[in-house]
Amino acid sequence: MERETGHLVTLSFLRGGAGRTARAMAVSMTVLALAGCTGMNLFGPPKVREETIVPEATLYQEALNNMDRQRYLTAIEQLEKAERQHPRGELREETKLMLVYAHYRIGKFNEAILAADKYLALYPNGQDAAYVMYLKGTSYFGQIKDITRDQELSERAIEVYTALIRAHPGSEYADDAREKLAVANDQLAGKEMSVGRYYLGNGQYTASINRFRMVVENYQTSTHIEEALYRLTEAYLSLGLTGEARNAAAVLGHNYPSSEWYQRSYKLLADQGLSPAVNEGSWLTAQRS
CATH class of the missing domain: 1.25.40.10 (Tetratricopeptide repeat domain)
Structure with missing residues (x-):
């Protein structure tokens, strides 16, 4: 009976203030252990490791x-x-x-x-x-x-x-x-030519002319200038603007007489009974060098 009483006293003691103290201590130790593992600083902001200054x-x-x-x-x-x-x-x-x-x-x-x-x-x-x-x-x-x-x-x-x-x-x-x-x-000239050819193939002749004209006016040293003049001849003819078409071919022939694109322009005009001819009032005339 004494052992039982002693046992009950012991349990009562653990359930009492001493037990609470022990549990609090256990929790504190756990928190400190976690803080140590995670680098937590329980008493202020975490310390920033200063960078070593190198010359x-x-x-x-x-x-x-x-x-x-x-x-x-x-x-x-x-x-x-x-x-x-x-x-x-x-x-x-x-x-x-x-x-x-x-x-x-x-x-x-x-x-x-x-x-x-x-x-x-x-x-x-x-x-x-x-x-x-x-x-x-x-x-x-x-x-x-x-x-x-x-x-x-x-x-x-x-x-x-x-x-x-x-x-x-x-x-x-x-x-x-x-x-x-x-x-x-x-x-950039190539991009304009790509878009211009797309418009030309879809029958959007005015839009294509704007693109080819951009090449002629702004990219005269590009590798696309000869084709641009030929495409202008082609687009103008499609719109029935024979004067502009003849002028585009004339500018092409004046600047690049041995060009394959000039030969194609010449044939394109000849198939309709036309030939290259300068139109002094055209914007293209100023492009002759």
């Missing part, structure tokens, strides 16, 4: 070394760290230049364009401004798709290359920019 020259040189080893992603991390830790450092201009280059080299063109904009905003007359403009233009150029796609990228490339040539005509990058500018212009 700017060290980060920059390490980035160059990694670029030499083709480790561009690592180099970008180091350059961004240099920017972050030394926003007014002596190598900040070089760091921003290398960020443009590193992004460009691994084909991260949008990032390269953004980095170029940041450089040019701070150093519009910097010693490497021409090179940065070239990388920016070429980042647009590298994303140009076929002529059936939207040509916004071609337009952006043309804009940047034109600005580069105007601002730095004697730059070593200007000549290459001129070559790429011609290709980008050809892309």
Whole structure:
């Protein structure tokens, strides 16, 4: 009976204040254990681990070394760290230049364009401004798709290359920019031709003329100029505007007498008893060189 009483006393003791204390202690220990496992700070906001400050020259040189080893992603991390830790450092201009280059080299063109904009905003007359403009233009150029796609990228490339040539005509990058500018212009002309041919094939002659005229007036150095003049001959004839058709063929023959497109234009007119003839009152006459 005493054992039973003792047992009952013990249970009563656990159910009483001491039991509650024990349970509270157990809960506290559990919370502390969880806090230790999860990194919780129960007495304030979590501590932010401070970034170790590395000398700017060290980060920059390490980035160059990694670029030499083709480790561009690592180099970008180091350059961004240099920017972050030394926003007014002596190598900040070089760091921003290398960020443009590193992004460009691994084909991260949008990032390269953004980095170029940041450089040019701070150093519009910097010693490497021409090179940065070239990388920016070429980042647009590298994303140009076929002529059936939207040509916004071609337009952006043309804009940047034109600005580069105007601002730095004697730059070593200007000549290459001129070559790429011609290709980008050809892309835009090709897009106009593609749409114009579509309209022409669907009998929308006025709409097609507007597209071909755009090529003749704005892209005279493109590879599409001869076909554009032939298509104008074809579209004008379809509308019964024989004077304009004859004039388009005459302009084509004047500028490209040995062109296959001129031979086709000549035959197209001849089949209707017509021949090329200049119309001094036509907008096309001014296109003769």
